Amino acid sequence: MSSNNYKLLQKKKKEVLELWMKNQLADEGLREDLISNDELRSQSEELIEALIGNLSSNSVEDINSDEWSPVIEILGGIAITRARQGFSPRETGNFVFSLKEALIEVLQKELKNDIQALFSETLKIGRIMDNLSVVTFETFIKGREEVILRQTDEITDISTPVIRVWDGILALPIIGTLDSARTQVVMENLLQEIVETGSSIAILDISGVPAVDSLVAQHLIKTVSATRLMGAECIISGIRPEIAQTVVHLGIDLSNIITKSSLASALAYAFKVMRLEVRKVNAVQKSNLL
Amino acid sequence: MDRIPILRMGNFLLVTIQVDLYDRLALTLEADLVQMVKKTNAKGVLIDISAVSIVDSFMGRIIGNIASMSKILDSETVVVGMQPAVAITLIELGLPLKGVHTALDVEKGMLLLKSMIDENVDDADLDEQDDAFAE
Incomplete structure (x- = not known):
C-alpha cells in the first residue's frame, strides 16, 4: 500500500467511522439493551483512531509487529467487556467485520479507477482485519472462560454450608x-x-443429589467413616425412593450407615440419641409462661 | 529410649500421645499398653491423639491392633481427638478402624467409656440413674 493511501484513509477517518456506525446500527444483531449508541460510538472512535493511526507500510506488511499492540489492547479490552456483558460471539465478531466492510467501501470509492491497486489494498486490509478478528475472538473466549471459572468457584463455595441445627447437631445439605x-x-x-x-x-442430607451411583455412594461412605x-x-x-432403588440394584452396602428418609426423622433420631425431647406445651402451662 | 506414659485412672488407662509417633515408639506403646491392661485389670483404654498430625497405614494398623488386643483382654478402647486431616488420611488409606470407639475429646471419651462399662456391668443401674436424674 502506498503511503498516499494511508494518508487518504487518515483523512477519511470521519467517513469510515460514519460508514461503520451506519453498518453497525443497521445490523440486526445490534444490542441496544446491552450497550448504548453513544458508548458504541466512543468505542468505535477509539478503535479507528488507533487502527488508522498505526497504518504504515511497515505495519501492514507485518501483522505481528509491535506497532499493532495498542490496537490489539483496545480491541482486547472491548472483547472482554463484551464477554462479561453477555454479547454472543456473532455480535462481537460483527463488530470487527463491519469495520472491514467500511474500510473497503471507502477505499473502493477512492480507487475506483485503479482496479489493480484496489485489489491489492483490499487484500492487505482483509489480512489485517482477519488477524484482528482472531485476536478479538481469543480475548472474547478468554473473558467468557474467566466468567465460568469465577462462577465455578462461587458454586463450590456456596454449595457446602454446614448448618448448626441444634447444640451438638450439625446438618449439611448437599x-x-x-x-x-x-x-x-x-x-x-x-x-x-x-x-x-x-x-x-452430623446429618448429611442428600435430597438435592440428583443421582447416586457407586462412586457417589463410595464418597458418602468415606465421609461417614471419617x-x-x-x-x-x-x-x-433425604434418601428418595429412586435412590434407594438404585443403591440396592447396584449392590451398594449401606447397612453400616444410619439412613433416614427425611431430615425431620434424622433430627428426631439425633434428639433421641442425645436424650433430648420435644414436647407440645399444653394450654395451662402456656398461660403460665406468658 | 522414649516411651509414651500410660496413666491409670481408676478402672481406665489414659494414654496421651504428644509427639508424632514413629514405628518403634508405636510398637513399644502397643506392648506396654497390653502389659498394663493385664497388670491393672483395666476396663477401658482411652487414647488421646489430638496432638498427632501425621499418620501412616502402619500407625492406623497399630491403633486397630491395640483395640483388638484390649478387646480380648476384656477392655474397651476409645480413640479421642482425631484431627480432621488425620481422619481423612486414614479413610483414604482404607483404614476405617472398625472396632475402635471414637469420641471428640477426652471428656466425651470418658463418658463413653463409663457408659460402656456400666452397660457391661449392669444395665439396670443406668436406668435407675436416669430415673433419678429425671426426677
Whole structure:
C-alpha cells in the first residue's frame, strides 16, 4: 500500500467511522439493551483512531509487529467487556467485520479507477482485519472462560454450608452432583466444623443429589467413616425412593450407615440419641409462661 | 529410649500421645499398653491423639491392633481427638478402624467409656440413674 493511501484513509477517518456506525446500527444483531449508541460510538472512535493511526507500510506488511499492540489492547479490552456483558460471539465478531466492510467501501470509492491497486489494498486490509478478528475472538473466549471459572468457584463455595441445627447437631445439605473434588471440600468443611463446635451428630442430607451411583455412594461412605473416626455420628437423610432403588440394584452396602428418609426423622433420631425431647406445651402451662 | 506414659485412672488407662509417633515408639506403646491392661485389670483404654498430625497405614494398623488386643483382654478402647486431616488420611488409606470407639475429646471419651462399662456391668443401674436424674 502506498503511503498516499494511508494518508487518504487518515483523512477519511470521519467517513469510515460514519460508514461503520451506519453498518453497525443497521445490523440486526445490534444490542441496544446491552450497550448504548453513544458508548458504541466512543468505542468505535477509539478503535479507528488507533487502527488508522498505526497504518504504515511497515505495519501492514507485518501483522505481528509491535506497532499493532495498542490496537490489539483496545480491541482486547472491548472483547472482554463484551464477554462479561453477555454479547454472543456473532455480535462481537460483527463488530470487527463491519469495520472491514467500511474500510473497503471507502477505499473502493477512492480507487475506483485503479482496479489493480484496489485489489491489492483490499487484500492487505482483509489480512489485517482477519488477524484482528482472531485476536478479538481469543480475548472474547478468554473473558467468557474467566466468567465460568469465577462462577465455578462461587458454586463450590456456596454449595457446602454446614448448618448448626441444634447444640451438638450439625446438618449439611448437599445439592448437586458429588464428585471427588466436592466430596473432599464437603468432608473437610464438615470435619472442621465438628471440631469447632464439638458436635457429636452430623446429618448429611442428600435430597438435592440428583443421582447416586457407586462412586457417589463410595464418597458418602468415606465421609461417614471419617466422621466416625473423629468421634461423631453421621446420619444420611433425604434418601428418595429412586435412590434407594438404585443403591440396592447396584449392590451398594449401606447397612453400616444410619439412613433416614427425611431430615425431620434424622433430627428426631439425633434428639433421641442425645436424650433430648420435644414436647407440645399444653394450654395451662402456656398461660403460665406468658 | 522414649516411651509414651500410660496413666491409670481408676478402672481406665489414659494414654496421651504428644509427639508424632514413629514405628518403634508405636510398637513399644502397643506392648506396654497390653502389659498394663493385664497388670491393672483395666476396663477401658482411652487414647488421646489430638496432638498427632501425621499418620501412616502402619500407625492406623497399630491403633486397630491395640483395640483388638484390649478387646480380648476384656477392655474397651476409645480413640479421642482425631484431627480432621488425620481422619481423612486414614479413610483414604482404607483404614476405617472398625472396632475402635471414637469420641471428640477426652471428656466425651470418658463418658463413653463409663457408659460402656456400666452397660457391661449392669444395665439396670443406668436406668435407675436416669430415673433419678429425671426426677
